[in-house]
Amino acid sequence: MLRVRFAPSPTGYLHIGSARTFIFNWLYARHNQGTMILRIDDTDVERNTQTSLDSIFDGLQWLGLGWDEFYRQSERLDLHKKLANQILASGLAYRDFTPLAVETEEKTHIEGHWISHPAMRELPREESDKRAAAGESFVVRYRVPRESREAVAFTDLVYGEQSKATADIEDFALLRSNGLPTYHMASCADDADLRMSHIIRGQDHLTNTFKHVLIFEALGVKPPQFAHLPLLIAPDGSKLSKRKHGPVVSVTTYRDGGFLPHTYVNFLCLLGWSPKDDREVMSRQELIDAFTLEGVNRSNATVNFTEEDPYDPKAVWLNAEHIRALPAEDLSALLLPFAREAGFDADAARMAAITPLIRERIRTLREVATAADFFFAVELPPYDSNELIPQKGDARMALAVLEKAGEILQTAEFSHDGLDAALRAGAAELKVKTGQMFQPIRVAVCGRKVAPPLFETLVVLGRETCLHRIERAIEQLPAGAIS
RNA sequence: GGCGCUAUCGUCUAACGGUUAGGACGGAGCCCUCUCAAGGCUUAAAUACGGGUUCGAUUCCCGUUAGCGCUACCA
Numbered sequence A: 001m002l003r004v005r006f007a008p009s010p011t012g013y014l015h016i017g018s019a020r021t022f023i024f025n026w027l028y029a030r031h032n033q034g035t036m037i038l039r040i041d042d043t044d045v046e047r048n049t050q051t052s053l054d055s056i057f058d059g060l061q062w063l064g065l066g067w068d069e070f071y072r073q074s075e076r077l078d079l080h081k082k083l084a085n086q087i088l089a090s091g092l093a094y095r096d097f098t099p100l101a102v103e104t105e106e107k108t109h110i111e112g113h114w115i116s117h118p119a120m121r122e123l124p125r126e127e128s129d130k131r132a133a134a135g136e137s138f139v140v141r142y143r144v145p146r147e148s149r150e151a152v153a154f155t156d157l158v159y160g161e162q163s164k165a166t167a168d169i170e171d172f173a174l175l176r177s178n179g180l181p182t183y184h185m186a187s188c189a190d191d192a193d194l195r196m197s198h199i200i201r202g203q204d205h206l207t208n209t210f211k212h213v214l215i216f217e218a219l220g221v222k223p224p225q226f227a228h229l230p231l232l233i234a235p236d237g238s239k240l241s242k243r244k245h246g247p248v249v250s251v252t253t254y255r256d257g258g259f260l261p262h263t264y265v266n267f268l269c270l271l272g273w274s275p276k277d278d279r280e281v282m283s284r285q286e287l288i289d290a291f292t293l294e295g296v297n298r299s300n301a302t303v304n305f306t307e308e309d310p311y312d313p314k315a316v317w318l319n320a321e322h323i324r325a326l327p328a329e330d331l332s333a334l335l336l337p338f339a340r341e342a343g344f345d346a347d348a349a350r351m352a353a354i355t356p357l358i359r360e361r362i363r364t365l366r367e368v369a370t371a372a373d374f375f376f377a378v379e380l381p382p383y384d385s386n387e388l389i390p391q392k393g394d395a396r397m398a399l400a401v402l403e404k405a406g407e408i409l410q411t412a413e414f415s416h417d418g419l420d421a422a423l424r425a426g427a428a429e430l431k432v433k434t435g436q437m438f439q440p441i442r443v444a445v446c447g448r449k450v451a452p453p454l455f456e457t458l459v460v461l462g463r464e465t466c467l468h469r470i471e472r473a474i475e476q477l478p479a480g481a482i483s
Numbered sequence B: 001g002g003c004g005c006u007a008u009c010g011u012c013u014a015a016c017g018g019u020u021a022g023g024a025c026g027g028a029g030c031c032c033u034c035u036c037a038a039g040g041c042u043u044a045a046a047u048a049c050g051g052g053u054u055c056g057a058u059u060c061c062c063g064u065u066a067g068c069g070c071u072a073c074c075a
Helices: A016-031 A050-063 A073-089 A100-109 A125-133 A183-193 A209-218 A242-249 A251-256 A261-269 A284-290 A313-325 A328-341 A348-358 A365-371 A395-411 A416-430 A434-446 A454-461 A463-476
Strands: A003-006 A035-040 A069-072 A093-096 A139-142 A151-156 A160-165 A173-175 A198-202 A225-229
Touching: A003 A016, A003 A198, A016 A035, A016 A050, A016 A198, A016 A225, A016 A242, A016 A261, A016 A284, A035 A050, A035 A073, A050 A251, A050 A261, A069 A073, A073 A093, A073 A139, A073 A173, A073 A183, A093 A125, A139 A209, A151 A209, A151 A225, A160 A209, A173 A183, A183 A209, A242 A251, A251 A261, A261 A284, A261 A313, A328 A348, A328 A365, A348 A365, A348 A454, A395 A416, A395 A434, A395 A463, A416 A434, A416 A454, A434 A454, A434 A463, A454 A463
Parallel strands: A003 A035, A035 A069, A198 A225
Antiparallel strands: A093 A139, A139 A173, A151 A160
């Protein structure tokens, strides 16, 4: 049975890279009818925060993918300690009584790399037991088998055969002097106990994996399969950090920016993975069907953002694609909260009427604020009355057009075809081009030149509002035009 | 410093050792058109560098360079 896990530690908000790790695990589980496990790796009590935990759940809930089993490492400490002591008892680990201060002092002075404290490593068992019994504090270190073994090896499902000389692996800690397990110990103990079949995680753990293989072996457990993912980096090549790159690294930034959860999933999949067949806009099911570890590549991927714009242009495009693919009713429901947030007096019915008109013109849900404002406004905000003047026309033409429009709209049938016929006839009568006819009307009712198609817009706005706004527009025309 | 990983258009990526090095985003241009979008078409843009191996390297090997990761009683 295939079992995978996402194991964030609650020491910060949910990061874009973590979200991708979650998604890849989830996809792998669903593709193979496996089990997706969420495990909170909260063994570092000093750094854990509730805010961070909330942010992780917030983000994961927004993604909407879910998980099958849930664990918290802090509730499993007994298991970690038990297994660590089991390794100590078997002689594969030893107590290191070097005081923390001395140790950090030493390490900073060592050129090259630190491997172990020979004196502690060779300490006879009886003396070790005696000092421990006397209450002296110690950390439990794994005794890397440098004498009996040349190297540690494993096959990474993404990076291939990996091998590292035992001479280059330091005697890492299993238990801290406060008795709590280290990350390596807790993680492997749980992975073993929860019978994980695959560990899919960031490439920053690739070199840690040699230590993990050693722990699994010490536990007498066959190591799971490993698959490491290339890292997500900033445009300048540095790793994404909140301090340096701000909110771009947080999942909630995309949520609040009006991205669909699925867009985010789709976008993240394209960073470091490819279906190899040029498909990019994919549904959730298509992603599940296409996802394989063979499709994951090995080089880091840049999230393309700038200081002015935190959103990757490709994500924006993908979002527009998915917005257009949404049934109008669904889109309308998603748009409603963003419209209200923008301060519009929006109700479901009105939003539903407007949605088809802006659906192809917005790339994020948030853009409803700028795309649909004039539909909700009671009075149009002030605009430049020069905009009322048509191309190759003048204020007189604008006045004539607006007066004619006012006249027509009194009696015209308020439907796309009715308005189309009536307004085109009006243009012919005034001997102006249709564009010259439509622009003043558009500006009069929308307050700007860029807006959805005119007839549909007029229909949604309604006769009364249209006539009122045209009257107001006429009042704003330069006095000279009215002669 | 040591160890490890990586290197194709600006970005994301494709290419059983044999392709005019493909696609997408973004850019530019044209078409469509009541504006804006959407859509269609066109276009600029890449194999880090140096050596091998081979009839032939983006692809395999070595080196250089660059970037990243690990090197904690953080995860």
